[in-house]
Amino acid sequence: MAKSWPLFLSLLAVGRLGQCQGPATLKVPAGDCSSKAYQDTLVARYLDRGAHRISYLSPQWGQYCDSLIAACPNIAQAYQQKAMPLIKCGDYAQAFPLVDKAVELDANRWLAYRGFLKCIFSKDYTGAILDFQRVAKLKPNGREMDHTYPFFEGACELELGHYKLAETAFAQDIALQRGGDGSGQLHFNSLFYAGVVAARLKQYPQAQAYLLQCLKAYPQHPEANYYLALTYQALGQPAVARQYLEAAQRALIGGYRLNEDNIFYTNYPGQITEYEVTQALKDLRG
The missing domain is CATH 1.25.40.10 (Tetratricopeptide repeat domain)
Known part of the structure; x- marks a missing residue:
């Protein structure tokens, strides 16, 4: 399983300010925006051979998107791509109107x-x-x-x-x-969340079954280890609970996470930190 990138947050901090500012628009050619072929040409020019060849943290990303919008304001992808860095900067107030426009168009x-x-x-x-x-x-x-x-x-x-x-x-x-x-293969996070829901419903054997299946696919899953520990604690088995809490702690220290692409930008439901694990271990010790 992939580990988190240790330098990511520092790189994000360096580029955040420049990207969240509104860049100037580049000059664009005139054309027929009702033509799919013309739209595809613009997408290739301003996104495929433009924005996508630089970091989304660069102000030029926004310039390329603005140029595409200026050339053809009916291309939904242009608004989505302009919104994407804003979402990752946490500027939802500016981002969601752009996403809404993309949805309106497509x-x-x-x-x-x-x-x-x-x-x-x-x-x-x-x-x-x-x-x-x-x-x-x-x-x-x-x-x-x-x-x-x-x-x-x-x-x-x-x-x-x-x-x-x-x-x-x-x-x-x-x-x-x-x-x-x-016969289809299940995503380990589907099993994880199904286990969490079962635990919330106090269906502990069912929760354990889901979480153990999750850990079979991804043994270092911190959250699956943590919530599985809580089920054993609820059933009066503190020794087993401690084993899984310690496994969750080792996984977090080792850099393992839910393994979803966007955990670098936001917390997923049920996501934990070392603090929750430490507190749970203290509770076991009384």
């Missing part, structure tokens, strides 16, 4: 993305659920950021404290991954 492509941003970044759980329910009608059984739509609905319901709804959503998520023949 809901089929960007509605699930907006739901993901609401769920993971801005913590607008109710808004995220509505987006995923809407996009499910447009693209049944679709996926976003390597997960099914019910995965994100389940994460939102979990954070809202709607545990039975979360349980249903993660059951749908797991069923979709398994497929019709039941």
Whole structure:
């Protein structure tokens, strides 16, 4: 499993100020914006051969996006790409109107993305659920950021404290991954969250089954070790609980995390730090 990048935060801090400022617009050629071929030419020029060849932390990223918008204001990807660095800077007030514009222009492509941003970044759980329910009608059984739509609905319901709804959503998520023949491979974080929901419902044997499956796929998963420890503690088995808490602690010290792409920018539901593990170990000692 990949470890976190030790220099990431320092690099982000260096580039944050410049990227969050509004850059000037480059000159653009005139053309027919109703033409898909012309749109593709502009995307190739300003994104593929422009912004995507530099860091999104550079002010030039915004210049390329502004130029694309100036040339053709009906290209949804231009607004999404302009919003992306702002999201990662935490400037949601400026970012979401741009994402909303992308959704307005191309809901089929960007509605699930907006739901993901609401769920993971801005913590607008109710808004995220509505987006995923809407996009499910447009693209049944679709996926976003390597997960099914019910995965994100389940994460939102979990954070809202709607545990039975979360349980249903993660059951749908797991069923979709398994497929019709039941042979599909499950994402370890689906198993993790299903385990957390079961634990919140005090269904401890079921929670342990999910979390152990998660750890079979990803033994260093800090959160799975931590929540599994809590189930053993709830069942009056402190010695076993301590083993899993210590495993969670070793994993965190070793740099292991939930292993989702965006954990460098925001916390995922149920994500822990060494503080939670240390406190849990102290509680075991009485």
